[in-house]
């Protein structure tokens with residue numbers, strides 16, 4: 334009996350990303366935070382967890398005892414989590430007590446039997462071989478911490494639960510609690526980053542693979558994609574002029590950008606060397622070249638780019654603002670769900686708005702209500718320790734530890750979530766999109782510098798518009814849908830008996846609602862044609878990107 338490395342030959346079926354996380358903040362409910370866990374601290378903690386963790390494919394949940402017994406012979410175990418991927422295969426995510434512990438278990442791993450199609454690879458994804466050994470190994474009573482920890486909450490159950498809520502505020506909170514990326518989802522995402530880091534570090538020195546975007550900014554839902562950045566971080570010591578022995582290094586002689594070629598290579602490595610990586614796509618001519626793939630062992634779709642550190646700093650900014658006022662993420666989750674339901678957003682980028690600018694719209698609205706401080710305030714409060722300038726000279730300096738913000742930089746809201754959501758839709762129903770841009774730097778509308786239909790200032794690169802891809806038609810649809818949403822919410826304040834009351838009428842797809850009504854009416858005859866209702870659900874496949 335032994336633990337085996339997953340090999341490049343390993344192949345699973347279909348992949349969707351179901352994952353989630355929840356960050357614990359040291360604060361009292363609806364109180365001014367006393368101590369923030371900063372983004373950098375969370376990232377360091379998650380990376381350390383990943384360095385001492387292993388993902389083990391097992392036969393079933395009942396393999397837990399045997400696996401626990403086997404691994405604890407080598408190392409002490411801190412936690413074990415169970416999850417299934419969409420191929421219904423079972424996995425245990427094991428966190429060992431220390432990185433040294435993990436090293437000793439890794440040394441006990443072996444490779445697949447000799448097979449010319451398989452090249453051994455030591456990644457933190459392994460599988461547990463069945464054994465006939467008589468030896469009985471047990472978990473000594475330790476229970477699985479999380480059952481099905483990476484699975485999405487059933488939509489039907491969710492809508493039924495939303496139906497039973499007493500108030501719209503309760504619905505918003507429930508939607509957030511049930512759909513936000515959870516701890517296991519976050520851990521697994523850092524494992525995907527760790528896997529690449531381990532495999533690529535045999536080729537590149539000082540490589541770091543860092544998650545950014547909704548997986549780490551506190552606004553991500555179960556199943557959101559995983560944005561990763563590959564960075565080559567050189568320490569001051571490594572560049573010290575007093576070191577007389579200097580590596581011979583290869584200079585790229587290609588006329589094409591060297592990083593495009595590195596990303597090409599990474600694409601090939603993903604196909605050849607990374608267990609679980611499938612459907613690798615290279616999008617190398619974009620401003621930010623990316624390689625997309627699916628990590629099937631974790632069920633997550635990954636977008637990997639190189640050295641785009643501003644994305645990480647942007648995530649740090651969103652995380653900080655989201656952790657300052659819990660209403661922010663709860664509102665943003667509802668708004669993102671609503672936008673998907675009315676098809677303002679689509680699974681693929683195109684001429685429509687995406688989740689990131691929508692999140693900025695929510696934060697901007699909260700700033701106009703003085704519930705959040707402006708980004709300018711965060712810049713003013715930055716200290717020496719907050720200075721960050723990216724390699725391409727983008728100044729990402731702003732205060733990271735928000736407990737250092739002076740009092741009265743923002744005021745706790747007296748409005749509940751229901752009122753805030755209604756105010757959000759009313760605010761944008763009246764917003765002058767033609768004349769004004771949305772700027773979280775100023776926290777108030779500013780004059781648009783050009784005639785693009787929707788202008789949302791990129792806070793880290795103020796000359797850029799994060800919604801410059803949005804067409805006139807899509808902006809008009811946005812204006813119409815915010816008005817519809819405001820009407821709907823106002824109407825249901827007096828009537829919570831309707832089957833689309835509160836946020837149900839906003840976050841349930843209209844087609845799904847139509848089908849449910851028919852089902853409730855028990856109209857079997859018409860069910861045949863109900864399939865037609867879903868035709869509208871098909872995603873557009875227009876290629877493109879929302880990134881500037």
Ligand code: CTP
Nearest residue numbers: 546547557558560644647648688689799880881
């Ligand atoms: N980003 C940015 N500037 C842009 C677009 C994106 O800085 N113009 C950064 C943001 O940090 C954003 C991240 O890239 O969060 C990932 O972008 P994207 O995947 O489009 O958005 P997410 O916030 O991850 O939302 P989703 O759940 O839809 O993936």
Ligand code: MG
Nearest residue numbers: 546547558560
């Ligand atoms: Mg993303």
